[in-house]
Amino acid sequence: MITETTSGNRGLLQAEPLIFETGHATGTGVDLPAPKGLKSKLGTLTRKAPLDLPGLSEPETMRHFVRLSQRNYAIDLGLFPLGSCTMKHNPRLNERAARFEGFADLHPLQPTSTIQGALELMDELAHWLCTLTGMPAVALSPKAGAHGEFCGMLAIKAALDAKGESHRKRVLVPSSAHGTNPATAAAAGFTVDEIPARDDGRVHLDDVKAKLGPDVAAIMITNPNTCGLFEPEIKNIADAIHEAGAYFYCDGANYNAIVGKVRPGDLGIDAMHINLHKTFSTPHGGGGPGAGPTVLSAALAPFAPVPHIVLRGETRELREHMAGTQAFGRMCAFHGQMGMFTRALAYMMSHGSDGLRQVAEDAVLNANYLLARLKPHFNAPFGDRPCMHEVLLDDSSIKPKGVETIDMAKALLDEGYHPFTTYFPLVVHGAMLIEPTETEPKRELDRFADVMIALAERVNAGEVEFFKQAPKLTPMRRLDDTRAARQPKLRWRRGENDTANKVAAE
Amino acid sequence: MRYLPLTEVDRQQMLNVIGAQHVDDLFVDVPKAAVLKDLVDLPRAQGEIEVHRHMQRLAEKNTPAGRTAFFLGAGAYRHHVPASVDHLIQRSEFLTAYTPYQPEIAQGTLQALYEFQSQVAQLLDMEVANASMYDGSTACAEAAMMAARVTKRRKIIFSGGVHPHYVDTARTACEALGLEVVALPAAVDDEAAVTKHLGADVAGVIVQSPNVFGTVTDLTAIGEAARGAGALMIATFTECVSFGLIEPAGAYGADIVCGEGQSIGNALNFGGPYVGLFAVKEKYIRQMPGRVAGETLDADGKRGFVLTLSTREQHIRREKATSNICTNSGLCQLAWTIHMTLLGEEGLRKLAVLNHEKAIQLADALDKVSGVEVLTKRCFNEIAVMLKKPAQGVVDALAEKGVIGGVAMSRLNPRANMDNVLITCATEMNTDEDIAAFAKTLKEVLQ
Numbered sequence: 030m031i032t033e034t035t036s037g038n039r040g041l042l043q044a045e046p047l048i049f050e051t052g053h054a055t056g057t058g059v060d061l062p063a064p065k066g067l068k069s070k071l072g073t074l075t076r077k078a079p080l081d082l083p084g085l086s087e088p089e090t091m092r093h094f095v096r097l098s099q100r101n102y103a104i105d106l107g108l109f110p111l112g113s114c115t116m117k118h119n120p121r122l123n124e125r126a127a128r129f130e131g132f133a134d135l136h137p138l139q140p141t142s143t144i145q146g147a148l149e150l151m152d153e154l155a156h157w158l159c160t161l162t163g164m165p166a167v168a169l170s171p172k173a174g175a176h177g178e179f180c181g182m183l184a185i186k187a188a189l190d191a192k193g194e195s196h197r198k199r200v201l202v203p204s205s206a207h208g209t210n211p212a213t214a215a216a217a218g219f220t221v222d223e224i225p226a227r228d229d230g231r232v233h234l235d236d237v238k239a240k241l242g243p244d245v246a247a248i249m250i251t252n253p254n255t256c257g258l259f260e261p262e263i264k265n266i267a268d269a270i271h272e273a274g275a276y277f278y279c280d281g282a283n284y285n286a287i288v289g290k291v292r293p294g295d296l297g298i299d300a301m302h303i304n305l306h307k308t309f310s311t312p313h314g315g316g317g318p319g320a321g322p323t324v325l326s327a328a329l330a331p332f333a334p335v336p337h338i339v340l341r342g343e344t345r346e347l348r349e350h351m352a353g354t355q356a357f358g359r360m361c362a363f364h365g366q367m368g369m370f371t372r373a374l375a376y377m378m379s380h381g382s383d384g385l386r387q388v389a390e391d392a393v394l395n396a397n398y399l400l401a402r403l404k405p406h407f408n409a410p411f412g413d414r415p416c417m418h419e420v421l422l423d424d425s426s427i428k429p430k431g432v433e434t435i436d437m438a439k440a441l442l443d444e445g446y447h448p449f450t451t452y453f454p455l456v457v458h459g460a461m462l463i464e465p466t467e468t469e470p471k472r473e474l475d476r477f478a479d480v481m482i483a484l485a486e487r488v489n490a491g492e493v494e495f496f497k498q499a500p501k502l503t504p505m506r507r508l509d510d511t512r513a514a515r516q517p518k519l520r521w522r523r524g525e526n527d528t529a530n531k532v533a534a535e
Numbered sequence: 536m537r538y539l540p541l542t543e544v545d546r547q548q549m550l551n552v553i554g555a556q557h558v559d560d561l562f563v564d565v566p567k568a569a570v571l572k573d574l575v576d577l578p579r580a581q582g583e584i585e586v587h588r589h590m591q592r593l594a595e596k597n598t599p600a601g602r603t604a605f606f607l608g609a610g611a612y613r614h615h616v617p618a619s620v621d622h623l624i625q626r627s628e629f630l631t632a633y634t635p636y637q638p639e640i641a642q643g644t645l646q647a648l649y650e651f652q653s654q655v656a657q658l659l660d661m662e663v664a665n666a667s668m669y670d671g672s673t674a675c676a677e678a679a680m681m682a683a684r685v686t687k688r689r690k691i692i693f694s695g696g697v698h699p700h701y702v703d704t705a706r707t708a709c710e711a712l713g714l715e716v717v718a719l720p721a722a723v724d725d726e727a728a729v730t731k732h733l734g735a736d737v738a739g740v741i742v743q744s745p746n747v748f749g750t751v752t753d754l755t756a757i758g759e760a761a762r763g764a765g766a767l768m769i770a771t772f773t774e775c776v777s778f779g780l781i782e783p784a785g786a787y788g789a790d791i792v793c794g795e796g797q798s799i800g801n802a803l804n805f806g807g808p809y810v811g812l813f814a815v816k817e818k819y820i821r822q823m824p825g826r827v828a829g830e831t832l833d834a835d836g837k838r839g840f841v842l843t844l845s846t847r848e849q850h851i852r853r854e855k856a857t858s859n860i861c862t863n864s865g866l867c868q869l870a871w872t873i874h875m876t877l878l879g880e881e882g883l884r885k886l887a888v889l890n891h892e893k894a895i896q897l898a899d900a901l902d903k904v905s906g907v908e909v910l911t912k913r914c915f916n917e918i919a920v921m922l923k924k925p926a927q928g929v930v931d932a933l934a935e936k937g938v939i940g941g942v943a944m945s946r947l948n949p950r951a952n953m954d955n956v957l958i959t960c961a962t963e964m965n966t967d968e969d970i971a972a973f974a975k976t977l978k979e980v981l982q
Contacts, residue, residue: 048650048876058877059617061963064888067895070914071781074751078660078786080779084879087619094647094873098628101643105627111636118538119631122583127804128621131594136607137806138942139598140934146596147805153593160577172669172807173862175849183711212849212859216680218711221854259564290562295569306862314624314866315644316634316666316826318808334707350949351703358707362610362672362700362795363806375590381580384536386571390558391541397561398549415553415561442639453850470540471549503639506834513831513843517820519663520653 042504045096049521052083058090081523100504101315102447108469108477112419112450112462113207113255115285115307120379123310123372132371137363141346147367148338148345154374155338158303158322161377161385163294166330168323170365174282175209177302177321178249180334180360182217184300184325185247185276187332187357197246197275203232205256205454210249210280219246226456230256230411230421234265241273251280252296253287253417255454256410257396257462267297276300276329284308285392285466286418289385299326305366309373320369331355336364391467392418395474399465402478406485410457418466422449424459427488434459436496437484439507443500444480536580600803604938604969604976606897608917608960609747609947610671610698610773611806612798614886615964620800620873624866634826634865638841639833644865645840648828651872658778658875658883659792660785661814665825666842667868668811668860671795672698675741675771676705677813677824677858678791682739682767683714684857685790685822690715691739692732695722696746698773699948705741714738721944721951723748723910723919727757733764739791741769744784745777747947748910748958749894749917754787767791774798775812776962777915779887791815799878800870810867821847824858886963890916893961893970900974901959906981910956917960919944923981926957932980938973 037044069075085093102109109116127133135147155167168184171177182200189197200214203224211221222245224236232250248270253259260266270277279293279301285308287293293301305311306319313319325333335356337348351358380388393416400420404412408426424434438448438461450462465474487495500506541549546558555561562570581589600613607613624630628643635641635648648666655664668674679691691709693702693716706716715736719728729740740761744752754770761768770784772794784792796810797803815823821844829843849856878886894916898909906923922929926943933940941959944951961970 045646047646047653049653052876052879054880057879057882058619059882059886061882061885061889064885064892067892069780069891070895070898070912071751071891072913074753074781074913076778076780076782076786078783080657080880080883082654082657082875082878082880082883084882085876087617087877090873090876091619091623093876094623094629095626097643097646098623098626099643100641100646101628101632102637102640103628104631109633111633114633116631116633120538122586124625124630126587126590126594129591129594130599130601131597133802133804134599134601134613135597135805136600136605136611136613136803136939138607138609138611138946139600139939140931142931143598143603143934143939144805146593149596150590150593157577160575172673173860175859175861176669176673179708179859183707186711207861208849208851208853208856209859209861211854212852212856215854215856216708216711216859218713259562261564261566264566264569287565289575290571291565291569292571292575296566304862312630312866313633313862315629315632315641315647315869316865317862318669318864318867319862320808349946352949358710359700359703360673360707361670361704361807362698363670366807367805368808371590375586378578378581378586378589379538379583380536382574382577384539384580385577386574387536387539391539391546393561394541394546394549394553394558397553397555401553415555415563417561417564438637439639442637447633447640448637467539467541471545500639504642505639505837505839508638508833508839508841509831510841510843513829513841514846517844518830519820519827519843520649520656 042099043096045093047521048083048085048093052085056084056086058085058087107446108473109447110449110463110465112464113282115464115466117310117466118468119310119312120376123375126375127368127371132367145345150374151370152338154370157377158324161288162324163292164324165327166325166333168325168333170334170360171302171321171323172361172366173317173319174302174304174321175213176360177323178209178213179216180323181278181300181302182213183357184329184332186217188329189246197244199244200246201240201248203250205254205456206249206251207255207280207282214249230258232260232266234262234269237266238269245273245275247276247278249278249280251283253283257416257419257421258411259417263296282307286389288389289382290389299329305369305373310376311369311372318366320366332357334358334360388467395465395467395469396420398474399463399478403481406482419462419464421457422461423457428459430488431493432488432496434461437461439499440484440496443502600939604972606941606959606961606973607939609942609958610700610795611803612774612962613803613964614798614962616800616802616874617877620870623873624870629869635842638839642839645828647869647872649840651868652828654872654875655812655814659814660783661792662817663820664814665823665827667864668813668825669864670807670809670811671773672701672704674793674811674813675701676708678769678793679705679709679739679741680712681791681822681824682769685767685819686738686765688736688738690736691741692729692737693718694726694729694742695719696726696748696750697741697743697771698747701771721948721953724750726752730757730760733760733766737764737766739767739769741771743771745774745915745917748919749914750911751781751913751915754784758788774915776887776890779883780891781915796871800874801867808864808867810864810871820844822857825860825863889963893965894918896970897961900970904974904978916962920957920959922955922957925954929957929980933976936976938976940973940977
């Protein structure tokens with residue numbers, strides 16, 4: 030097999046250096062009008078620091094970024110079964126709607142007479158989110174899931190302060206939680222008390238009760254949980270929490286499994302963020318932007334952060350300041366992720382109440398189908414029961430033969446797949462968390478299952494080196510994380526890249 | 536339903552393989568009473584035609600900036616974004632990728648992140664930048680919390696020139712941690728006032744240049760005073776185009792520079808999504824919030840990029856993480872990088888000069904209107920003006936006549952005691968005719 034070429038290209042895959050290695054100070058891809066030569070009002074404050082930013086013409090810029098794009102895997106290329114991430118199809122109608130001039134070319138501080146449609150859209154979105162979750166209120170402004178968690182925990186803090194119970198500082202978090210949960214609780218000024226994992230992957234009422242006390246502020250539970258299971262004792266846990274004078278924060282990252290089918294409000298929750306970039310399909314964009322509207326119970330609703338939309342007759346107004354309200358504060362400069370609101374509303378309207386219920390059912394069906402097909406070949410720690418929208422496997426059956434979760438993941442890369450989520454949740458050693466979502470047809474699931482089974486057979490055949498060498502066919506082979514962390518090189522600097530260039534050219 | 540590929544035949548076959556009778560058998564762990572028997576009370580599925588029509592109808596109830604003579608900034612700016620930027624960010628491989636957790640098949644995103652971090656560091660004249668925050672206001676809040684971590688002190692001082700929404704956002708986050716926040720009274724041109732509040736308990740001073748009134752400030756002395764008192768100087772900004780013309784805070788010795796990147800590559804979008812820029816001195820990188828991409832080598836010795844220094848982050852460090860941030864502003868960051876690549880040094884410098892010239896023209900035109908006093912002496916593209924009437928009423932009256940003239944300071948901060956102050960800005964998008972129309976209409980409104 031040819032591994033190196035003169036050009037550095039590999040077939041259709043073009044080699045592409047950094048813009049700093051090809052661009053130059055006078056290169057530009059924009060034609061702006063000539064300045065008039067007016068006298069500056071800046072005096073000595075004009076820039077003296079070098080700028081040294083490379084510029085490229087439009088055709089060079091197009092090629093640079095199209096070439097980069099071809100090094101990315103994406104949901105539009107194939108199954109992207111990252112557990113907890115809900116990588117579903119992103120409808121393009123939503124992209125079009127978000128770009129309507131009446132939404133995209135709208136400034137957040139325009140007079141309210143000129144933004145009535147935008148406020149109406151936000152109200153409609155709020156109505157959909159509240160109706161689906163069975164909750165009375167929603168704060169739209171949080172900018173991502175973790176930001177929504179922060180919003181919910183600050184609402185809980187404000188409610189406790191209002192009751193004169195600021196001494197409640199302890200937040201219970203199961204060890205299976207996403208890392209954002211404990212990080213958020215800490216950021217909100219709480220201390221984290223971990224509920225240890227049980228063998229069945231669930232949170233037990235007894236374990237919660239054992240932790241309760243007069244200093245407990247809240248519990249943060251992901252439901253369905255990160256093991257892909259619905260918490261059967263959820264309602265009783267909520268009751269116990271409330272009886273103890275604390276609040277129930279639900280991490281809504283896995284809401285896709287129950288949307289339109291179960292209302293979190295019926296389970297006794299007080300706050301839950303909704304990742305619009307998961308359940309409601311706004312594109313992940315290689316790491317964002319997301320949006321994390323947070324639904325609130327009647328007990329927490331008065332403390333929702335500003336801005337609030339206020340209906341006066343036929344007109345909608347914005348309340349942007351806390352004076353005269355119990356709002357706990359402000360999450361961000363403006364009104365939240367409007368571009369995501371537009372997309373999410375278009376998505377919800379397209380599905381409707383019937384389609385959204387079907388989303389949950391198909392997501393759960395797809396996951397259980399993969400579980401049924403893979404269970405005979407891998408260890409499924411909780412595989413004796415149906416799962417929700419994600420399948421949890423581990424590497425306990427393959428590890429004794431020398432192949433671990435990371436190796437399976439890297440072998441999948443050569444097979445043309447983005448792997449599952451690796452080593453999460455932390456409560457299962459060598460976890461492989463697979464979330465197919467409802468937008469995968471059966472033949473894609475079958476193809477993926479066939480590949481996984483074939484890989485399991487290679488493990489059984491003792492082909493350990495095949496796994497350790499993987500991936501071989503990707504644009505890059507395994508990358509050295511340790512080197513990156515030990516000698517951090519986080520930016521280009523003029524004159525410093527000689528070694529890297531040499532290495533690249535070799 | 537057009538987005539759901541399973542057929543009824545598929546569903547039945549799959550249930551057979553699973554060994555279940557009905558899909559509800561898979562929801563066995565859900566308390567029976569919690570499973571909805573009926574559909575939620577919301578409209579049923581609709582086709583692309585109907586949804587398009589509905590969204591269009593909502594959009595048409597708004598007045599887009601481009602249909603008016605538009606002079607509003609104060610944290611979000613209307614600039615031209617080249618057509619190629621929006622085309623590139625809609626490439627499926629960028630749009631529909633996840634966070635680059637598998638670097639072998641995410642080098643596109645990772646290299647673009649590395650280029651972004653490099654461009655941001657160059658622009659702000661700082662040593663290191665991260666891979667983006669949600670927006671400028673949340674970046675500013677993170678900077679305040681970071682200063683408390685670095686100095687192990689608990690007081691943050693905001694100048695009276697920091698955007699009031701940034702102060703409110705940071706105050707909300709800081710007070711949750713028990714930090715003390717001192718926000719100085721609104722002041723058009725007094726960033727240095729923060730130095731009078733320095734003391735052994737001060738973790739950081741936060742100043743803004745250009746500030747919310749448009750005033751550009753030399754931050755050298757503030758930086759020196761902060762350093763002398765063992766505090767960090769944090770410089771924030773809302774208009775990143777300015778650094779094509781004005782000295783960036785890095786050159787004044789700032790420890791953290793953070794702010795809004797929306798101006799480059801991103802539309803107004805009614806306030807979001809935007810992209811927070813965050814840069815620090817190298818010695819602080821292990822206290823920095825957010826993701827960061829770094830260079831490394833692959834198994835064949837080829838240069839590649841990975842997410843690195845993740846022992847700071849929530850998925851590893853949990854409650855001891857430097858921030859709870861996970862998802863950031865990936866695609867907005869990509870748009871920023873593409874637009875900045877198209878501009879290059881020459882294009883950015885020219886764009887900045889054009890903005891400054893438009894603001895000079897605007898200031899000169901408004902200064903000639905009776906009942907208007909220009910307050911901002913050293914501006915980039917934004918100025919504050921004192922009107923002879925309360926500014927909120929003037930803004931509303933202008934809007935009736937097709938001019939979005941800016942924002943009343945009383946809307947941003949009702950307690951500022953600046954009811955007659957209007958904050959107004961001009962960019963390369965404003966024509967000479969726009970400026971003339973604004974001045975003429977303002978004269979009418981003030982009569």
